[in-house]
Amino acid sequence: MTRTGDDHQAAGTGPWWWARWRSAVLDVGLALVSAAECGAEGVPFAREAGVPAAVGVVFGVLAGSVLLVRRRWPIAVVLVAIAVTPARMGLLLGVVGLYTLAACELPRRVIGALAGMSFLGTMIVTFVRVGQETARGDFTVGNWFVPFAAVTTSIGLTAPPLLLGLYAGARRRLMESLRERADSLERELQLLAERAEERAEWARSEERTRIAREMHDVVAHRVSLMVVHAAALQAVARKDPEKAVRNAALVADMGRQALTELREMLGVLRSSDGGQSARRERAAVPAPAPAPAQESVVPAAVGKAAAVAVASGSGDARAGEGPSLAELEELVGQSAAAGMTVDLSVEGEARSYGREIEQTAYRVVQEALTNVHKHAAGAKTHVRLAHRGSEIAMQVENEPPPEPASAESAGLPSGGNGLVGMRERVVALGGVFVSGPTEAGGFKVSAVIPASS
Numbered sequence: 001m002t003r004t005g006d007d008h009q010a011a012g013t014g015p016w017w018w019a020r021w022r023s024a025v026l027d028v029g030l031a032l033v034s035a036a037e038c039g040a041e042g043v044p045f046a047r048e049a050g051v052p053a054a055v056g057v058v059f060g061v062l063a064g065s066v067l068l069v070r071r072r073w074p075i076a077v078v079l080v081a082i083a084v085t086p087a088r089m090g091l092l093l094g095v096v097g098l099y100t101l102a103a104c105e106l107p108r109r110v111i112g113a114l115a116g117m118s119f120l121g122t123m124i125v126t127f128v129r130v131g132q133e134t135a136r137g138d139f140t141v142g143n144w145f146v147p148f149a150a151v152t153t154s155i156g157l158t159a160p161p162l163l164l165g166l167y168a169g170a171r172r173r174l175m176e177s178l179r180e181r182a183d184s185l186e187r188e189l190q191l192l193a194e195r196a197e198e199r200a201e202w203a204r205s206e207e208r209t210r211i212a213r214e215m216h217d218v219v220a221h222r223v224s225l226m227v228v229h230a231a232a233l234q235a236v237a238r239k240d241p242e243k244a245v246r247n248a249a250l251v252a253d254m255g256r257q258a259l260t261e262l263r264e265m266l267g268v269l270r271s272s273d274g275g276q277s278a279r280r281e282r283a284a285v286p287a288p289a290p291a292p293a294q295e296s297v298v299p300a301a302v303g304k305a306a307a308v309a310v311a312s313g314s315g316d317a318r319a320g321e322g323p324s325l326a327e328l329e330e331l332v333g334q335s336a337a338a339g340m341t342v343d344l345s346v347e348g349e350a351r352s353y354g355r356e357i358e359q360t361a362y363r364v365v366q367e368a369l370t371n372v373h374k375h376a377a378g379a380k381t382h383v384r385l386a387h388r389g390s391e392i393a394m395q396v397e398n399e400p401p402p403e404p405a406s407a408e409s410a411g412l413p414s415g416g417n418g419l420v421g422m423r424e425r426v427v428a429l430g431g432v433f434v435s436g437p438t439e440a441g442g443f444k445v446s447a448v449i450p451a452s453s
Contacts, residue, residue, distance in 0.1 A: 017072045031068040034092045038064030041089035060089055067093055070100040077101075078114045085121045088129070094118060095161045102165025103172070115162050123154035213421040215262075217363045221370040222258035226251050228338040228373060250337055261323075323362040325353070325385070331362070332383055335369045341380040342369070348387030357449055360425045361385075361394055364433075367418045368396035368445040376401040379442065391431075393448045400441035422447070 018024040038060030046056025066080045078101050081094035098118060102111055127150035134146060233247040323331075332344045352358075365383060372381050379401040386393040419435050422445070426433040431449035438444050 023071070027068055027070060030070075030092070030096055031065050034064035034067045034090070034096070035061045036064070037092055038084070038089045041087070045087045045089060060084075063090055064093055067096055070097060071104075074100040074104050074106070075110070075114065078118060082114075082118050082121045085118075085125050088125070091157070094122075094157060098158060099161040099165040099168070102162045103169035105169070105173075111162075115158060119154050119158045122157050123150045126150040126153045209424070213424065216418065216421055217367060219258060219262070221366045222254045222261075224370050224373045225334055225338050226254045226258075228377075229254065232339065250334075254334070323366075324355075324358040325350070325361055328362060328365060328383075328385065331366055331369070335373070335381070338373065339378070340369070340372065341378075342383060343381075344383045344385070346385045346387070350387055353392060353451055357392065357429060357451065360429055360431075360449060361392060361447075363425060364394055364422050364445065364447050365396055367422050371418055371443070371445075372396075372398045376443065378402050388451075390452065391448050391450050393446070395444065395446045397438065397444040398442045419445075 013020065015021070015024055018027070039057045040060070042056030042058070042060030043053050044056075045060070046053045049056070063080055063084045066077050070077045074097065077093070077097040081090050081097045084090040085094065098115060101114055127146060130146050130149045229247045229251045233244050233251065236247070237244045329344060332342055335342050353361075365385075369381065369383075372379060376398050379398040381396065381398040384393075384395045384397075422435070423433045426447045426449060429449050431447060433447045435445045436443070
């Protein structure tokens, strides 16, 4: 199994300059064989040179042992092999030295120069030796044999180890390059995985924010109106049963509309069929807790009228993919029915927009009216909608409430997310959102959305 990265670096546990113990054992074995060969060839060399045989043996052993450092100093090994070529020793030393030289990371000109020197040295020595033997008459051949033997011997002792070394070096460099590319790819994949996780976390966060915004827009307005109507119902239940009946019907209608919009949104989020989802929703709705005895004394006519209103309106749930600008007048009418003095003015020729644009415009007006119910109950409110050439603009402005403490009387809590949600919706479509108090003491919400978003 091949190693990459840090595992490959950790594999260099051999002694001294060897990366692995296996390489050290191989070099020691080659050095011993080369020393034995050169030592044996040192005997005839000493006899021809006229020196003691022991000197020739020692010289040969020392020369052959140079192969031990072939990986660290390959040039020195080749130079020693060239130097001992006239002594007719160091065959293994020269072959292994050339192979190591060609396989190592050295400039091509250095390898070519040393290989040429080895080739010439071997050719000259072979030419001289074969010429001497031919002159002594050891064998009779033509004059062509001497140069032929010199050239072929030189090529045979130089070309194979040189070519094999070049191949081994190129293969090793290729493997190192592939290993580096594998390490780089592994790091890139890890980085991509981290970025994908970050994007997934960002997407989850954005989806949670979007769902929270949708839930806020769907529930806050309807429930705020229900609270206002319920407070009015509680106030007039004993005095004016007819008005209490109307308020009860309005509360029921608000509840049905809120449930309808919740079902539409939950239907997108759930993967199960609508019947099972509806049954689960009905099963999950807790039964209302009984009211205290002193507050439950409501005329029977009011209760019956409320029940009839709920039953008669149970099938009026709106179907569709969400609110649109066509329902804006109904939205304003609901606020007016809750006691708010509100007027609606529309400028320009009405036309259809994209679903997201109409939903966003509707939600902005809806949330602005909800804020008026919460913080400025009883204040006169102006809703303006303008259809322009390349954009649609809306503005909800309320005057100061008649009583400063009127916002507290309804007991409507505020989560502080309404303006943030409106801004997020409008900016997501490339629009502009502005909100803030007016000089007269009221509050104004304005938004402009491109028509081609």
